[in-house]
Amino acid sequence: MYAIVEIAGQQFKIQKGRSIYTHRLEGDVDAALASDKVKILLVDNEGSISIGAPTVAGATVSAKIVEHLKGEKVIVFKKKRRKGYKKKNGHRQYLTKVLIEDITL
Numbered sequence: 387m388y389a390i391v392e393i394a395g396q397q398f399k400i401q402k403g404r405s406i407y408t409h410r411l412e413g414d415v416d417a418a419l420a421s422d423k424v425k426i427l428l429v430d431n432e433g434s435i436s437i438g439a440p441t442v443a444g445a446t447v448s449a450k451i452v453e454h455l456k457g458e459k460v461i462v463f464k465k466k467r468r469k470g471y472k473k474k475n476g477h478r479q480y481l482t483k484v485l486i487e488d489i490t491l
Contacts, residue, residue: 389489390428391447393419397427400486405452410480419449419484429491436491446490452483 388401394409413419426445429436436442457479464473 387429387431387489389426389430389445389447392425392427393423393484400447400489402486402489405483405485407457407481407483409482410454411451411482411484413451413482415451415453417451419447419451421446424449429489431491442491444491447486448488448490449484449486452485455481455483457481 388399390397390399392398393406394411396408398406398408400406411419411423424447425440426442426447427438427440429442429445436445438445460477460479462475462477465471
Protein backbone atom coordinates (compact mmCIF):
# COMPACT_ATOMS: atom_id res chain seq x y z
CA MET A 387 0.00 0.00 0.00
CA TYR A 388 1.27 3.45 -0.87
CA ALA A 389 -0.12 6.96 -1.01
CA ILE A 390 0.69 10.27 -2.64
CA VAL A 391 0.47 13.07 -0.07
CA GLU A 392 1.20 16.77 0.08
CA ILE A 393 3.18 17.98 3.09
CA ALA A 394 4.42 21.56 3.40
CA GLY A 395 3.78 22.30 -0.28
CA GLN A 396 5.68 19.24 -1.59
CA GLN A 397 4.27 15.96 -2.90
CA PHE A 398 5.68 12.63 -1.68
CA LYS A 399 5.06 8.94 -2.37
CA ILE A 400 4.87 7.34 1.08
CA GLN A 401 4.74 3.79 2.41
CA LYS A 402 4.32 2.44 5.92
CA GLY A 403 7.58 2.31 7.89
CA ARG A 404 9.56 4.60 5.57
CA SER A 405 11.01 8.04 6.32
CA ILE A 406 10.86 11.22 4.24
CA TYR A 407 12.66 14.55 4.48
CA THR A 408 10.48 17.66 4.17
CA HIS A 409 10.95 21.37 4.62
CA ARG A 410 11.17 22.32 8.31
CA LEU A 411 7.86 21.70 10.09
CA GLU A 412 6.74 23.13 13.39
CA GLY A 413 6.56 20.60 16.19
CA ASP A 414 8.71 18.83 18.73
CA VAL A 415 10.69 15.64 18.15
CA ASP A 416 8.55 12.48 18.68
CA ALA A 417 5.37 14.55 18.27
CA ALA A 418 2.62 13.31 15.97
CA LEU A 419 2.29 15.18 12.70
CA ALA A 420 -0.95 17.17 12.64
CA SER A 421 -3.49 15.68 10.27
CA ASP A 422 -4.42 19.10 8.85
CA LYS A 423 -0.84 19.47 7.52
CA VAL A 424 -1.12 16.29 5.39
CA LYS A 425 -3.33 16.20 2.27
CA ILE A 426 -3.87 12.70 0.84
CA LEU A 427 -4.16 12.93 -2.95
CA LEU A 428 -4.06 9.25 -4.01
CA VAL A 429 -4.11 5.85 -2.28
CA ASP A 430 -3.18 2.50 -3.87
CA ASN A 431 -4.34 -0.49 -1.83
CA GLU A 432 -3.05 -3.65 -3.61
CA GLY A 433 -4.26 -2.50 -7.02
CA SER A 434 -7.44 -0.61 -6.06
CA ILE A 435 -6.65 3.06 -6.60
CA SER A 436 -8.58 5.87 -4.90
CA ILE A 437 -8.04 9.32 -6.38
CA GLY A 438 -9.04 12.38 -4.42
CA ALA A 439 -10.92 15.38 -5.66
CA PRO A 440 -8.95 17.22 -4.21
CA THR A 441 -8.31 14.78 -1.32
CA VAL A 442 -9.33 11.18 -0.59
CA ALA A 443 -12.25 11.14 1.83
CA GLY A 444 -11.77 8.94 4.90
CA ALA A 445 -8.08 8.24 4.33
CA THR A 446 -5.67 9.08 7.14
CA VAL A 447 -1.92 9.01 7.61
CA SER A 448 -0.32 8.75 11.02
CA ALA A 449 3.23 10.07 11.13
CA LYS A 450 5.67 11.40 13.68
CA ILE A 451 8.56 13.83 13.61
CA VAL A 452 11.85 11.97 14.13
CA GLU A 453 14.36 14.84 14.04
CA HIS A 454 15.12 18.34 12.78
CA LEU A 455 18.32 18.69 10.77
CA LYS A 456 20.12 20.66 8.07
CA GLY A 457 20.70 19.40 4.55
CA GLU A 458 23.89 19.23 2.52
CA LYS A 459 25.70 22.48 1.81
CA VAL A 460 25.04 23.97 -1.61
CA ILE A 461 27.60 26.41 -3.03
CA VAL A 462 26.22 29.36 -5.02
CA PHE A 463 28.94 30.97 -7.16
CA LYS A 464 28.32 33.97 -9.41
CA LYS A 465 30.89 35.39 -11.81
CA LYS A 466 30.98 37.86 -14.67
CA ARG A 467 33.96 37.33 -16.92
CA ARG A 468 36.47 40.11 -17.50
CA LYS A 469 34.72 42.35 -14.94
CA GLY A 470 36.39 41.22 -11.73
CA TYR A 471 33.01 40.28 -10.24
CA LYS A 472 32.92 37.10 -8.16
CA LYS A 473 30.51 36.23 -5.36
CA LYS A 474 30.44 32.97 -3.39
CA ASN A 475 27.64 32.01 -1.02
CA GLY A 476 26.67 28.79 0.73
CA HIS A 477 23.26 27.53 1.78
CA ARG A 478 22.00 24.69 3.97
CA GLN A 479 18.28 23.94 3.92
CA TYR A 480 16.48 23.28 7.22
CA LEU A 481 14.77 19.86 7.03
CA THR A 482 12.53 17.64 9.13
CA LYS A 483 12.70 13.84 9.06
CA VAL A 484 9.21 12.31 9.25
CA LEU A 485 8.47 8.62 9.88
CA ILE A 486 5.28 7.25 8.32
CA GLU A 487 3.69 4.92 10.89
CA ASP A 488 0.44 3.92 9.18
CA ILE A 489 -1.82 4.58 6.20
CA THR A 490 -5.54 3.79 6.59
CA LEU A 491 -8.29 3.99 4.02
